[in-house]
Amino acid sequence: MGIELASLSKSYDGQNWTLKNINVQIKSGEFFTIVGPSGCGKSTLLRMIAGLISISDGTLKIDDQDVTNLPPQERSLSMVFQNYALFPFLDVKSNVAFGLKARKMPAAQLEQRVAHALELVGLSELKARKPRELSGGQRQRVALARAIASDTKICLMDEPLSNLDAQLRSKMRSEIRELQQNLGITLIYVTHDQVEAMTMADRIMVLHAHEVQQIGTPSEIYQHPANSFVAQFFGTPRMNLLSVHYSTKNQRHLQVDPLLDYVLPMDIEEGDYFVGVRPNALEIHATAQASNAAIKNIEYLGTQSIIHALLDNQEEVRITTAQNNTFSLGERIQIRATAAYFVFDNTGRAIFFNKGDGEDGRTNYKQTVTNAL
Amino acid sequence: MDAPITNKQSQTHYKPKGNKKPLTVGLSYKKELRERLYALVFLGPSLLILTIFVFFPMLRTLYLSFFLTNSVGKPTVFIGLQNYFSLLTSTAYLHSLQATFIYVIAVSCLTLVLGLLLAQTASQKIRGISFFRTVFSGTMGVSVSVAAIFWLFMFNPSVGLLDQLANLFHLPVINWLTQPGWAMTAVVISTVWMNLGFTFLIFFGALQSVPTTFYEAAQIEGVSKRYQFFHITLPMISPTLFFVSIITLIESFKSFGLIDLMTAGGPDNATNLLVYRIYQDAFLSGNYGLASTESVILALMIAFFTFIQFKVLEKRVNY
Amino acid sequence: MNKNITGPNFQRLGQLFVLILLALFILIPFLLGFWTSLLPTADISKGSLWSSHISLDNYYTAITQTPIIRYLFNSLVISFFTMAAQLLFCSMSAYAFVFLEFKGRNTLFYVFLATMMLPFEAEVIPNFVTVRNMGLLNHYAVMIIPFLTSAFGTFMLRQSFLQIPGELKEASEIEGLSHWRFYASVVMPYSRISLFTLAAYSFLASWNQYLWPMLTTFSDDFRPVQDGLRQLQSQESFNNWGMIQASAAIVVIPTLIVLFIGQHYFKSGLNEGAVK
Known part of the structure; x- marks a missing residue:
């Protein structure tokens, strides 16, 4: 079942847009993730798709049928909530069966559906327990089973893993992904966690400041971010954004400082730019003579270290390096460019990227994003 | 050290x-x-x-309660359980007991149902709902004598609003406070009215604390509003429901002020509830021994309900 | 356009109808009371409630000819001191039940709990004798002293004190705070919302006392407002409805104002608590 959002908008007061002009086609069987910082409207968007919040403008189609004004139960979808929405006074089985029972499904069919759903999430043994007798991960699974039991082809999930600890979260990530594959359902998954989005999704929609920033596969988003917001949102540690002024007399040299110099393969207009460099795309050298930065802090992570350095032009940069224990606090260092970098104009829009593998060129995205910064 | x-x-x-x-x-x-x-x-x-x-x-x-007493309340003759026997065989006392039960049950049921109805309707998201919320909690600021005055006027047979309305629609005029059955009705209505502010606030708070995702999940599953109310709302607020019902029950067992102001136990002892009878027997008739016996019986009944409350709350708090 | 989501219009109308009906049930006694308090008693007795002779005369009469203001003042004094005493003594005993370690603590707590089962109404006879013997009759003290503490208040504050993180107690022990200091500078501020609730509860409970002051006060100098209204009503015995209603209004208006301000404060207090 495909889902189509055509210029979907939401405004509560008729003046300010909570969500503006959302367009996307979600394919049948796709794992589609909506990601963005808190307050970006991602939960609102999900609830609009569910029918829990009315749509102010635009159309929503499920399976080519216009459902913009249909109540939730007529959209044939299921939803998993952040707090799991499990009734504390019902046991696991009754929680899973709640909706089916309310709609007066025949007992035999209900039993079979519930048993099947509980089996899929591996909770058959615990079906007589109350939610408070379950661990966080098990509660999460009950919520999944409840969605599965409804036997809909579309499932919406609203930050389903954010109440779990880090280890469990990564385990549940793959479980949900597998479940989605096996059941062949279309899954719309809302999260604020870029790692979740990257690791689970077929495609990602990045929401920020009430608008779509970019839609694409995880690799497209990471490799070709549409703007500096997307570029900085994905990847840990965050991408460095260094401001530079370019004038034609520089002859294709984008100079952050004399030692940190990027050579452009073509001409760009004069003006202010940001050079975006991922922390692993900077070289760091211990040097006595030609230094351009000092080390402020070192985070030792085992296989690598993150070095926070202050460039002499007072910009902070993050650099990851595998050379552990080589550097010390306050040490003068030289930071040099590698071939991989991005260039954003002064509104944050990506105008150029160079992955450092010979493939480079001007970016060409359909979306024009106005307020990326 | x-x-x-x-x-x-x-x-x-x-x-x-x-x-x-x-x-x-x-x-x-x-x-x-x-x-x-x-x-x-x-x-x-x-x-x-x-x-x-x-x-x-x-x-x-x-x-x-085991003694006869003199006029200043000093015990004179030990009579064992005689007071208890005479009370439990006195038609007047049994009548009082019956009236109290009717009053307590009517007040508790109406307070709970109306309080819940108020809270449920006030939980809707409608423009201007905060006005209704304020109004609904209003009777919490009304003390017993003010409530009595307001309702005495409502029920007054010659000038009261209810009988004026009855006149207007050519309905029979009811002598609210002078006919036994109607007097009880009047006292119950006034008590319920007075209780509603507090009950509303407690229920409203309880309803607000039910996570909205419960209803959202149910809505997506196509669960009707009615089913949601009986299978989500009621079970979720059941501890509060129980708490309020017991509090209301106990408070109505102890009712005195409204009775004293509105009917003084009359007409024909129709509203002579237990506490009012204690007051009459002790402070008007000087029969302290008998009144003490009545007090013990009252205390036992209230202790019983309070005990139940503790027991059930203990169990229900965690579902 | 989204009526399918928000429900059909007639359902909304139905809700509004129920709302208005319920609001009327609550409001009419108020409104009628206030309205008649503005009318001359002569008109009220004739049953002409739609009289146009509106004035504040009844209020003037009530204030000048009856001790209603004195009654209000008495109630204010009694309720205020009862409230203050309950805040102090209930919090102290709750503190003992939560933060002090002594033999028989649990037994004693159950004894406290048991008193919640005993209605004051069932004990008025011996209590009346006690206060008479103490010579307290017909004085503010008789309405304050028996209610200096309450088992309910202790129970409520104990529940609230139990929520205080153990780390706070440990930290204060490391800093060498005495029990008094810990009580005053940590426990009390931490539980201010519960304290506020208890304050409102005990004030209202005292304000609404009826039977006890009726038995123990005989003069207008000490009679609280509930029994004052009873006094007025029985003296005037239905004759002067306008003035009775005006007296009721004088009593109820301040409580309503306090209630609404209190509600507002209480809500923001709750929010404040939630942020922390």
């Missing part, structure tokens, strides 16, 4: 958070003595007051 032992004991009554170390260190003798002294100082005033005005009078009431 005293080892720097911290008072781990005090942790025992906190809700354990995470893995607390088990108690291993006892208190030194000196410290124990000091804690006891503190306990005396902190608890002393309350204990003193409760002893004089609660424990002693309860025992004294029980004691008096």
Whole structure:
């Protein structure tokens, strides 16, 4: 079942847009993730798709049928909530069966559906327990089973893993992904966690400041971010954004400082730019003579270290390096460019990227994003 | 030298958070003595007051219930359970008991149902709903004598609104406060009205605390509003429901002010509830022994309901 | 356009209808009371409630000819001191039950709990004798002293004190705070919302006392407002409805104002608590 959002908008007061002009086609069987910082409207968007919040403008189609004004139960979808929405006074089985029972499904069919759903999430043994007798991960699974039991082809999930600890979260990530594959359902998954989005999704929609920033596969988003917001949102540690002024007399040299110099393969207009460099795309050298930065802090992570350095032009940069224990606090260092970098104009829009593998060129995205910064 | 032992004991009554170390260190003798002294100082005033005005009078009431008393309340002749027997065979007392039960049950049921209805309707998201919320909680600020005056006027046969309306629609005029059945109805209505503000606020708070995702999930599953109310709302607020019902029950057992102001137990003892009868027997007739017996019976009934409340709350709090 | 989501219009109308009906049930006694308090009693007795002779005369009469203001003042004094005493003594005993370690603590707590089962109404006879013997009759003290503490208040504050994180107690022990200091500077501020609730509860409970002051006060100098209204009503015995209603209004208006301000404060207090 495909889902189509055509210029979907939401405004509560008729003046300010909570969500503006959302367009996307979600394919049948796709794992589609909506990601963005808190307050970006991602939960609102999900609830609009569910029918829990009315749509102010635009159309929503499920399976080519216009459902913009249909109540939730007529959209044939299921939803998993952040707090799991499990009734504390019902046991696991009754929680899973709640909706089916309310709609007066025949007992035999209900039993079979519930048993099947509980089996899929591996909770058959615990079906007589109350939610408070379950661990966080098990509660999460009950919520999944409840969605599965409804036997809909579309499932919406609203930050389903954010109440779990880090280890469990990564385990549940793959479980949900597998479940989605096996059941062949279309899954719309809302999260604020870029790692979740990257690791689970077929495609990602990045929401920020009430608008779509970019839609694409995880690799497209990471490799070709549409703007500096997307570029900085994905990847840990965050991408460095260094401001530079370019004038034609520089002859294709984008100079952050004399030692940190990027050579452009073509001409760009004069003006202010940001050079975006991922922390692993900077070289760091211990040097006595030609230094351009000092080390402020070192985070030792085992296989690598993150070095926070202050460039002499007072910009902070993050650099990851595998050379552990080589550097010390306050040490003068030289930071040099590698071939991989991005260039954003002064509104944050990506105008150029160079992955450092010979493939480079001007970016060409359909979306024009106005307020990326 | 005293080892720097911290008072781990005090942790025992906190809700354990995470893995607390088990108690291993006892208190030194000196410290124990000091804690006891503190306990005396902190608890002393309350204990003193409760002893004089609660424990002693309860025992004294029980004691008096076995005696005949003189006009100033001094016990004269020990008569054992005679007071109890005569009460339980007195038609007047049994009538009072019956009236009290009718009153208590009617007041409790109406207060609960209307309070819940108010809270449920006020939980809707409609423009201007906060006005209704304010109105609904309004009777909480009304004291018993003010409520009595308001309703005395409503029920007044010559000038009251209800009978004026009855006139207008050519309905029979009811002598609300002078006909036994209607007097009870009038007293019940007034009590319920007075209770509603408090009940509404408590129920409203309880309804607000049910996570909205419960309803969202149900809505997506196509669960009807009615089913949601009976299978989500009611079970979720059941501890509050129980709490309010017992509080209302106990409070209506103790009703006195409205009765005194509106009907003075009449007409024909139709609204002569238990506490009012105690007052009459003790302070109007000077029959302290009998009134004490009535007090003991009242206390037993209220203790019974309070006890149930504690028992059930204990069980229900965690579902 | 989204009526399918928000429900059909007639359902909304139905809700509004129920709302208005319920609001009327609550409001009419108020409104009628206030309205008649503005009318001359002569008109009220004739049953002409739609009279146009509106004035504040009844209020003037009530204030000048009856001790209603004195009654209000008495109630204010009694309720205020009862409230203050309950805040102090209930919090102290709750503190003992939570933070002090002594033999028989649990037994004593159950004894406290048991007193909640005993209605004051069932104990008025011996209590009346007690206060008479103490010579307290017909004085503010008789309406304050028996209610200096309450088992309910202790129970409520104990529940609230139990929520205080154990780390706070440990930290204060490390800093060497005495029980008094811990009580005053940590426990009390931490539980201010519960304290506020208890304050409102005990004030209202005292304000609404009826039977006890009726038995123990005989003069207008000490009679609280509930029994004052009873006094007025029985003296005037239905004759002067306008003035009775005006007196009721004088009593109820301040409580309503306090209630609404209190509600507002209480809500923001709750929010404040939630942020922390």
